[in-house]
Amino acid sequence: MMTKIISVLVAILMFISPELPMLLDLPAIPKGQELKLNERFELVWEDEFVGDKLDTTKWDDNQSVNTLHWGPIRKGGYWHKDMIDVRDGNLVIATEYKETPLEGNTFGSPDKYGEGYYTAMIATAGKHEFKYGYFECRAILPKSTGMWSAFWMMNSGVYEVNNSGEDGTEIDVFESMSYKDVWWGAGDCVQSGIHYDGYAEGHTGVGLGKWFANNPYEEYNTYGVEWNENEYIFYINGIETARTSAGGVSKNPECLILSCEVAGENGVAYADRHGTGPISLEKGERAEFIVDYVRVYQYK
Numbered sequence: 001m002m003t004k005i006i007s008v009l010v011a012i013l014m015f016i017s018p019e020l021p022m023l024l025d026l027p028a029i030p031k032g033q034e035l036k037l038n039e040r041f042e043l044v045w046e047d048e049f050v051g052d053k054l055d056t057t058k059w060d061d062n063q064s065v066n067t068l069h070w071g072p073i074r075k076g077g078y079w080h081k082d083m084i085d086v087r088d089g090n091l092v093i094a095t096e097y098k099e100t101p102l103e104g105n106t107f108g109s110p111d112k113y114g115e116g117y118y119t120a121m122i123a124t125a126g127k128h129e130f131k132y133g134y135f136e137c138r139a140i141l142p143k144s145t146g147m148w149s150a151f152w153m154m155n156s157g158v159y160e161v162n163n164s165g166e167d168g169t170e171i172d173v174f175e176s177m178s179y180k181d182v183w184w185g186a187g188d189c190v191q192s193g194i195h196y197d198g199y200a201e202g203h204t205g206v207g208l209g210k211w212f213a214n215n216p217y218e219e220y221n222t223y224g225v226e227w228n229e230n231e232y233i234f235y236i237n238g239i240e241t242a243r244t245s246a247g248g249v250s251k252n253p254e255c256l257i258l259s260c261e262v263a264g265e266n267g268v269a270y271a272d273r274h275g276t277g278p279i280s281l282e283k284g285e286r287a288e289f290i291v292d293y294v295r296v297y298q299y300k
């Protein structure tokens, strides 16, 4: 109900000034071009998440993926493969607080698993990488502030600081960082953006705003990006939200990543460290990122 009221208010604001919601960092209603998926694209790769375990010919669930070198500590929590499940036609990435650390191979890393929030990621790095096309997932988002789920793309060229994103750009198709976490109650939104040129001094990123999805913490929505040699175009449920060519569009193949992260650092959850609000997932509770499918299309 609150979302509906806010949606109407945002619609009125957008009628007065289309740019106003973005200027105020308010979520906006997607209203750009229609995707026209079947007219323009053909399916070339998919995982529908059938069966009862992750297809490791498609995904690496190693939480310190060789080609990415991340984990097992990830921001304010830990990534551990036990938090990954495939059931009822879905990938489920769970997030829970563990007082007793899970056992795990840390892949030569000196980092150890400890008490804290456990969640996970999977990536197609080193297995399936793609250049240009349309990339979509259909998902229900995890219900907690202080953490976020994401569908994103990555190439290690992102680390090359050369004033360009052409060698690789982190493409954040969506991040769910706003669960019930804004004072006016319109948390039913996700954000999109890109990052390139390293993550330290040279780092350059472009936030593309926040966008309403349809009851995204309870219902499936589709989140996609169209990537061609000229630009990235982001979509929710087949309607454009935003587009950009900032930094120069990546010309390198990129892997797909599905992940959950907890705000914080060094494995310690840190209230509001990433603008997510304090974590609302209590000990003994479980939040689930439920993904029906990931599909990759290329231009006909």
Ligand SMILES: [Ca+2]
Pocket (backbone or CB within 6 Å): 157, 158, 159, 160, 161, 162, 163, 164, 165, 166, 167, 168, 196, 197, 198
């Ligand atoms: Ca670069």
Ligand SMILES: [Ca+2]
Pocket (backbone or CB within 6 Å): 048, 049, 050, 089, 090, 291, 292, 293
């Ligand atoms: Ca499925």
